[in-house]
Amino acid sequence: MLDLNIVHFISDLIQFINHVPLPIAGVGGGIEAKESVDLLELVKFAAAFLLGISALFGIGLAFAAKKFAVKEDPRVDQVSDVLAHAHCGACGYPGCRQYAEQVVLNPDVSPNLCTPGGAATAEAVARITGKVMEQLEPKIARVFCQGGCSKSVRRFKYEGVTDCRAAILASGGDKSCIYGCLGYGSCSRACPFGAISMSDDALPVIDRVKCTACGVCAQTCPTKVIEILPMAKEVLVRCHSKDKGPTTKKNCQTGCIACGLCEKVCPYNAAKVENYLSRIDLDKCRVCGLCVRKCPTNAIMDYIPKRPKAVVTDTCIGCHACAKVCPVNAASGELKKMHGIDQDKCIGCGICATKCPVCAITGTFNYSEVLQAYEAKKAAREKAKAEKEAAAST
Amino acid sequence: MDFGKLFELVVASSLINNFVFTMFLGLCIFFGVSKKMETAVGMSITFTMVMVVSAALSWVVYQFIMIPYELTFLKIIIFIGVVAAFVQSADTIMKKVSPTLYYKLGVYLALITTNCIIIAVPLKNAGEHYNFFESMAFALGSGLGFGLALVIMASIREKLEVADVPRPFRGLPISFIIAGLIALAFTGFSGLITL
Numbered sequence: 324m325l326d327l328n329i330v331h332f333i334s335d336l337i338q339f340i341n342h343v344p345l346p347i348a349g350v351g352g353g354i355e356a357k358e359s360v361d362l363l364e365l366v367k368f369a370a371a372f373l374l375g376i377s378a379l380f381g382i383g384l385a386f387a388a389k390k391f392a393v394k395e396d397p398r399v400d401q402v403s404d405v406l407a408h409a410h411c412g413a414c415g416y417p418g419c420r421q422y423a424e425q426v427v428l429n430p431d432v433s434p435n436l437c438t439p440g441g442a443a444t445a446e447a448v449a450r451i452t453g454k455v456m457e458q459l460e461p462k463i464a465r466v467f468c469q470g471g472c473s474k475s476v477r478r479f480k481y482e483g484v485t486d487c488r489a490a491i492l493a494s495g496g497d498k499s500c501i502y503g504c505l506g507y508g509s510c511s512r513a514c515p516f517g518a519i520s521m522s523d524d525a526l527p528v529i530d531r532v533k534c535t536a537c538g539v540c541a542q543t544c545p546t547k548v549i550e551i552l553p554m555a556k557e558v559l560v561r562c563h564s565k566d567k568g569p570t571t572k573k574n575c576q577t578g579c580i581a582c583g584l585c586e587k588v589c590p591y592n593a594a595k596v597e598n599y600l601s602r603i604d605l606d607k608c609r610v611c612g613l614c615v616r617k618c619p620t621n622a623i624m625d626y627i628p629k630r631p632k633a634v635v636t637d638t639c640i641g642c643h644a645c646a647k648v649c650p651v652n653a654a655s656g657e658l659k660k661m662h663g664i665d666q667d668k669c670i671g672c673g674i675c676a677t678k679c680p681v682c683a684i685t686g687t688f689n690y691s692e693v694l695q696a697y698e699a700k701k702a703a704r705e706k707a708k709a710e711k712e713a714a715a716s717t
Numbered sequence: 718m719d720f721g722k723l724f725e726l727v728v729a730s731s732l733i734n735n736f737v738f739t740m741f742l743g744l745c746i747f748f749g750v751s752k753k754m755e756t757a758v759g760m761s762i763t764f765t766m767v768m769v770v771s772a773a774l775s776w777v778v779y780q781f782i783m784i785p786y787e788l789t790f791l792k793i794i795i796f797i798g799v800v801a802a803f804v805q806s807a808d809t810i811m812k813k814v815s816p817t818l819y820y821k822l823g824v825y826l827a828l829i830t831t832n833c834i835i836i837a838v839p840l841k842n843a844g845e846h847y848n849f850f851e852s853m854a855f856a857l858g859s860g861l862g863f864g865l866a867l868v869i870m871a872s873i874r875e876k877l878e879v880a881d882v883p884r885p886f887r888g889l890p891i892s893f894i895i896a897g898l899i900a901l902a903f904t905g906f907s908g909l910i911t912l
Contacts, residue, residue, distance in 0.1 A: 373791065376798065387806045484879050488879060
């Protein structure tokens with residue numbers, strides 16, 4: 324019964340609308356031409372009409388804004404202000420605004436997802452949202468290929484569009500090594516921060532300062548030769564080739580041939596050869612750079628530009644720890660006497676500095692970290708001692 | 718109601734008199750959002766919806782207020798006001814009622830307010846004395862036509878990203894040339910409906 328009523332109503336409505344008399348001809352869509360027009364009257368009327376209709380719209384909009392107001396957390400705006408606004412998507416949300424909303428409203432979203440902003444942004448976001456700030460490890464994009472034009476072999480001559488994503492469609496790219504960098508610069512064009520430039524040898528070079536580890540290049544690269552890794556891990560096997568040693572050697576002068584020398588020489592068992600490719604376990608690696616010197620094809624790269632050599636200071640207690648750990652036997656000396664380090668032999672790996680119980684070895688690249696760790700340890704020890712004394716006196 | 722005429726109107730406004738390719742209206746949005754397929758589709762959907770509703774509102778205002786009071790010479794200002802008020806309130810209401818839809822389509826709403834196709838459709842409806850259903854059909858066809866233009870352009874421009882374009886033509890210049898070529902192709906529709 325009700326349905327029938329509605330149908331009737333709609334058909335009535337349609338008929339009503341259809342029977343609205345429509346003006347057929349005239350000036351400006353429907354007004355009959357007139358001999359004379361009272362201009363003043365017309366202007367007054369039109370002005371009143373415009374005022375009226377705009378007031379109506381204004382009231383309507385104000386009503387809608389009031390009635391449908393969405394309560395927005397003021398913190399969302401604050402968070403949005405401190406974000407990097409690169410809209411790179413590194414946080415996993417489509418835009419900076421969405422991340423700001425999620426990080427405020429959702430307790431599970433971590434405050435340190437904005438990699439372009441770095442530690443300062445993470446700290447600010449954590450402060451605004453009241454979340455626990457986790458230390459954001461600075462990361463950087465690393466290119467896992469050193470076989471540029473001059474060092475690698477090509478299967479055929481590619482003359483298509485100069486873009487890696489197009490080149491890979493031509494039976495996997497023109498390089499003999501299918502794991503390597505194609506060198507057509509898709510990553511450098513994709514980088515929102517202009518941190519990637521192409522070298523003369525057609526390999527991407529990452530600018531340490533400009534790179535924010537947003538990961539856009541890693542997503543763009545069709546051979547997945549770029550990885551986002553912690554900045555502190557500066558020794559890497561820069562090769563992705565899983566071909567057998569002889570094949571790799573044929574294709575590229577600086578590929579990993581899976582000889583296993585790095586595995587043997589590594590004092591921390593970080594390097595490991597699997598599937599004809601050596602890979603350094605970043606949790607174990609202490610960036611000593613020993614493997615870099617041993618690698619026969621220079622596939623392992625040391626990103627630290629210069630490694631200063633270790634020097635023993637006179638706080639040395641002669642414990643002989645440095646001589647025990649030195650991989651190249653540069654440290655020597657008698658027990659309980661000051662030790663010395665042979666500057667010709669020392670490779671600046673910094674292992675002895677980390678092992679020294681009194682922090683007497685300076686000059687290595689990691690000295691500042693070692694000193695920091697030592698001071699922290701010392702402070703903790705003194706605090707424990709003070710507490711113990713306090714407990715004993717009461 | 719003559720369904721044949723309505724269908725003719727939809728076809729005519731979407732293909733033969735496509736607003737983008739034969740009248741060259743709405744080019745700012747057309748080139749602005751046709752870079753990616755995803756945004757092009759979102760824009761098309763929002764655009765068609767806004768077009769139909771604003772044409773309906775404008776028709777009502779025109780027929781029941783402006784003609785009786787002989788104020789038809791004010792139609793451009795009034796239609797702009799009607800569309801702007803509708804889009805603004807739709808924006809506010811959508812934000813409250815359906816936040817997900819708002820995030821999908823809300824960004825396009827602000828762009829639509831000042832679009833020339835949105836204002837051209839009510840003006841044309843008024844000028845051609847279309848009745849309510851004809852106006853709706855015309856608005857729907859225009860929206861579909863704009864969507865079609867956007868989707869065609871977006872799919873071409875996505876391929877264009879990797880194409881080897883001469884340096885002076887990269888970016889917008891080549892897009893304009895392509896738009897011209899598509900417009901040329903669209904003239905082929907001109908004999909589709911013969912009276």
